[in-house]
Amino acid sequence: MTSSYSPESARLEAILLVGGQGTRLRPLTLSTPKPLLPTAGVPFLAHQLARARSFGVRRIVFATSYRASMFAEAFGDGSAYGLSLEYMTEETPLGTGGAIRNAAQALTCPSDAPVLVLNGDILSGHDIGEQVGLHVSRGAAVTLHLTEVDDPSRFGCVPTGEDGRVTAFLEKTPNPVTNRVNAGCYVFTRSVIDEIPAGQVVSVERETFPGLIEAGEPVFGYADRSYWLDVGTPAAFVQGSCDLVLGRLASPALPGPCGEFLAMPGAEVSPNAKIEGGTVVGPRAMVRSDAAVHGSVLDADCVVESGAIVVDSVVGAGARVDAGAVVRNAVIGEGAVVGPGNELLAGARLWPGVRLPAGAVRFSSDV
Ligand code: GDD
Ligand code: MG
Numbered sequence: 001m002t003s004s005y006s007p008e009s010a011r012l013e014a015i016l017l018v019g020g021q022g023t024r025l026r027p028l029t030l031s032t033p034k035p036l037l038p039t040a041g042v043p044f045l046a047h048q049l050a051r052a053r054s055f056g057v058r059r060i061v062f063a064t065s066y067r068a069s070m071f072a073e074a075f076g077d078g079s080a081y082g083l084s085l086e087y088m089t090e091e092t093p094l095g096t097g098g099a100i101r102n103a104a105q106a107l108t109c110p111s112d113a114p115v116l117v118l119n120g121d122i123l124s125g126h127d128i129g130e131q132v133g134l135h136v137s138r139g140a141a142v143t144l145h146l147t148e149v150d151d152p153s154r155f156g157c158v159p160t161g162e163d164g165r166v167t168a169f170l171e172k173t174p175n176p177v178t179n180r181v182n183a184g185c186y187v188f189t190r191s192v193i194d195e196i197p198a199g200q201v202v203s204v205e206r207e208t209f210p211g212l213i214e215a216g217e218p219v220f221g222y223a224d225r226s227y228w229l230d231v232g233t234p235a236a237f238v239q240g241s242c243d244l245v246l247g248r249l250a251s252p253a254l255p256g257p258c259g260e261f262l263a264m265p266g267a268e269v270s271p272n273a274k275i276e277g278g279t280v281v282g283p284r285a286m287v288r289s290d291a292a293v294h295g296s297v298l299d300a301d302c303v304v305e306s307g308a309i310v311v312d313s314v315v316g317a318g319a320r321v322d323a324g325a326v327v328r329n330a331v332i333g334e335g336a337v338v339g340p341g342n343e344l345l346a347g348a349r350l351w352p353g354v355r356l357p358a359g360a361v362r363f364s365s366d367v
Helices: 044-054 069-075 095-106 128-138 190-194 204-214 234-246
Strands: 013-017 059-064 084-089 114-119 122-124 142-148 180-189 219-223 228-230 261-263 274-276 279-281 292-294 309-311 326-328
Touching: 013 044, 013 095, 044 069, 044 114, 044 122, 059 069, 059 095, 069 084, 084 095, 095 114, 095 190, 095 204, 114 128, 114 190, 122 180, 122 234, 128 142, 128 180, 128 219, 142 204, 180 190, 204 219, 228 234, 234 279, 274 279, 279 292
Parallel strands: 013 059, 013 114, 059 084, 142 219, 261 279, 274 292, 292 309, 309 326
Antiparallel strands: 114 180, 122 228, 142 180
């Protein structure tokens, strides 16, 4: 699948969908939108921006809604990232299709140009240039990146014909017909975006794509098996951060070398602590002696005290895990305190500022 199309020379523009509330990631997303959560040491989107840039994208329109102003505060005009950034905000969320239509007002490309559209919570190693090249060479209306997952019922299920043409789009169906799903990265021909009704709630997954397929428009899939992850749940978010630190997905935005852990400026890790699995230790965070931390995200200014165990978890900014506590598959909100001897397991979420007294929560069968 080669193509002479060069996104660089075509000055490809992109729309980034970042208006969702990130409810599955609460309490982390109560104060910070999902795409801005610190991931492998930088805001999640920094990885997506750097990757898009590496494929020649130079101008990106953010489609914002939830906590919209925080995006401009984080990324400004984009010059620090070698990009030109614009922000288009929906007063009330317009859904994925309405957001794309709204953001398209800030595009500068002509109606026959390809436009890249990205969900704002995806880590993907696929070749964006190849996807765009395929779109252009086939004269497609839309070309969707497709990936394979074990449980397609949680995604948009996308069956295709032999030629790669999409035959149906079944969003979150209980009866998926294939494991191939929408990977959340599209190439639209701009004129197709301009036909989405303006100023109203539209879902690309439930309305636009099924409508285009029904009308016989050329909608194609670009399927591959490169690294892919939707970071929309706490477990996936932690995994994504660890994979970046471990180097399972190369990111030009990683603020240090790949390895078992990444310590940000001012972080203090005791030489007697065991820390591995792609853990990130946020700015000024502390991991004291004999603590064990595996595959976790420790945010700024948090503390893991002596002998505490933290596995596959997020410890929010300024939170503390006290001596002898065990935190596994859990989310500790900002400024919360897990008192000594507590055990927080299997999806537990401690809300910001909550202080668990010593030994308040235990799961062991022998107590
Ligand atoms: N601006 C704006 N306005 N953005 C929105 C809105 C909105 O009203 N609603 C959702 N978004 C953004 C979210 O911020 C996110 O970046 C993206 O659109 C997708 O929303 P999610 O809430 O993450 O959807 P999902 O993960 O359940 O499903 C989507 O992604 C899957 C792949 O990860 C769908 O596109 C599925 O078909 C797909 O398989
Ligand atoms: Mg998602």
